[in-house]
Amino acid sequence: MYKRNAQGWSKHIDFLLIDEISLQLAFILAVFLRLQFFAYTSVFYQNLGVMMALVDALVIVANNTMHNVFSRGYYRELTETFKHSFFVFAIVTILLFAMKYGDLFSRIIVFLTFIFHVIIGYGMRVLWKLLLKRRHKEKTKNLSMLVVVEPDKAEALLQKLTDKANGNYNIVGVVLTESTKAAEIAGYPVVAKLEDTADYICKKWIDSVYIDVSLQDERIIRLMDDCSLMAVPTHYHVPNMSRNGVKRFSEKVGGTTVLTTSINYVTPLQMAMKRLFDIIAGLVGSLLALLVIAIIGPIIKKQSPGPILFKQERIGQNGKRFYMYKIRSMHLDAEERKADLLEQNRVKDGMMFKLKFDPRIIGNEIMPDGTKKTGIGEFIRKTSLDEFPQFFCVLRGTMSTVGTRPPTIDEYLKYQYHHRARLAIKPGITGMWQVSGRSEITDFEEVVRLDTEYITNWSMGLDLKILFKTLAVPFTGKGAM
Template sequence: MYKKRYQSWRKHFDFLLLDLFCLHLAYLFSYLIIFKGQNPYGNTFYNNALLVVTLIDSAVIVFYQTFRNVIQRDLFKEISITVKHSIMVALLSIISIYITDTTNYYNRYLLLLMFVFYVVITFTVRCLWKLFLTKRATNGGKRKLFIVTTESLMETVLDNIRNKNYQRYNIVGISVIDKDLKGEYIDGVKIVANSDDVYEFVCKNWVDEVFINLDQEQPYPTFLVDMFEEMGVITHIKLFNENNTLGRKQFVEHMAGYTVLTTAINYASPFQLLVKRLIDIVVGIIGCVLTGIVTLIIGPLIKKADPGPIFFAQERVGENGKTFKMYKFRSMYMDAEERKKELEEHNKVGDGLMFKMDEDPRIIGFEKLPDGTTKKGIGNILRNTSLDEFPQFLNVLKGDMSLIGTRPPTVNEVQKYELHHRARLSTKPGITGLWQVSGRSDITDFEEVVKLDTQYIQNWSLGYDAKIILKTIKVVLKREGSM
């Protein structure tokens, strides 16, 4: 297990070094062209800028996981990811230059030419390096792999190993344990043993590793595992059918003295969780300060429109079913919860798993006039601008919520959940999320909400959070512009 993880890390580290090399090469070419052969490393300002761009490029690679599944990506996917990666690095670099107020020190044409070169060079180098790794994998390596399988799976197993031979195995033979096919060949690989003489073959031939993949009808191969263990041979056993864990992540870990295969919707490393929490703390502190300032303006307006508390606290369900008090600026009248039962027939979400209603009369200041038109008040302004959600930064700071996550449901809503609905509770709820930036006012099917929340959890990364933040800003600005 350690070996596999090390190889994966080493592969990504190689791509990181190559990418940084391409970045510096693009800078070198651009500088020589713009400044006609002058020393590209003789200008302090450009050296500092190159250092910043290098750090930004490294950060984008880490947060956006640019090299995830890099070997398996096709040409179109590689072009798309390379261009998006380059644009993100360019935008962040430009922003850093403007923030430091050093725009007058740099040649804009050099920066533009640099990133054009960067896209071309890094895409070419990635493709060449992938071609090299794929060819090396096809040719195999020094590690001898022995396959133990059944008749129905033997061709599939062989094809999968050959097509994804990133560990560079050299297949020395196959054993089919449910039928005597000894002496026959499968795509050039000889079936060297059956169930009776597997032990004999491994004893007489040097084998580094064994891969066991059997039909589900076959019992767990305890005897074979014990035998290989006794011989000191590394043994890999396929434990589950991939179709049964579609959309899930599997990884081996230790728990209470056991070695277990853990299955989850997604996997976040300790480093990723630390970064996400640090971001939540920083944003939470800033958000709480802003909430205090906004309260001075909004508080009196709420009090004037409807006497009562400025803030509204409601019990919500968070990560793994934990309940917490979620805070908001009060945008509804004091009797809103009691009146909710009377308005249930107007709920746009028919199954009662959420409550959504157009022209909700419980909103402070909302009034339907005799001529059929509507009058909106402070409550509508708070909700349309999302200002009512500012107090949730306190929830983020406390750790009940995150900046980005799923919508926190009420206790009553969760009581009506089916099993697959509970998947959306496997992460911390957020102030904003994929559902909120995907047209929340237009989505009336709760299954669609669950689908979007589950999609967020399955595809989560720090980069994915960054995309949702940008979309959130766009949605809020558009909403304010339409008021």
């Protein structure tokens, strides 16, 4: 899922909040210097502070004060800050006199608040812009981009995309429209032929694809369709197409205008809300994980000597690899014994591995009379206690509380294009298919359909709905395996 910048006045809601904070700081400082007390201890000045805040927000939205805020130089930012503050206090002054409150408030306090608001507001805007620009550069360094370009345009485009002023994008490879013996262009490796690009993307860590090739080339149409099927965002230089099945919008990438397609997109505010929720859930979940480990750990070690935690390399968002942790519920030789149990796999196409009764689980035994005995391993799996260490990954940022289940490497290598759509977001501890049946669903295509439906319709409300359904699973054990 692609993170799209917000549009309209909400695009700079962070600057609105910063301006509100600077105004309140200016007001509190002015009251303290003039009257030597905290402004909000007085009912009269409480009302004045709230009035200023409302007027400030109204002027920002109505006057579009933050328009092109990033492109302003220091001098222009100072003049824009002064103009904005002047409008705010002109309106506040008019309101005070219109409501006949002028004699109740010190004019000096209003004047000092105006001066301090200009100074503090300007300083906070400048500092915030510097911080955001630095974060943007760091973010683009960690986002892998594949560039598809015509040979004669390659060097100039690569230079522009990797220029620090334009974002310093992390180019991991180049695909040329014409065959060449060159192993690299401008220091960047030529990683595939145009006809093989989709296969390359499917198996590698690629966050997005930048395309600067004429749409008259049918190979580009096929590539963009394949990227859409894999839910890999594409940036097409100079938007000039209309295709169904994906969301599209124009934006700036490296100083160029592109048409971006993606299965879905989120605004920075939505992304921040989801990450904040994950941090809170990660902290609480990690504490619970430590408690569960302390209780269950000794039992695991007694029945199956070895580490309490099971660590496994998984495939995360857009093909990026990471290590996932679980409380070990299987014997140490579980992976070696997997090959002997493939015929019993309930998922017929082999895209996942699920058994009705797994003898590799600690405590699971088939008795001489044929009855099946379960133990501690089956218990922690049915109650999902083994999942708690994944909150460490949530806190670290490699996983989310709600998302899609990360595949193992051997499963990932079998993926077709539409399967890769599951990797368009961070993997989650729980998700749509888990609350729709968990291991009772044995058709991998149904898993893909549910995960794709989740990504397409994502919202914080949907996440909360899935979480509430997940809370019931440990008590019912429905679908666990």
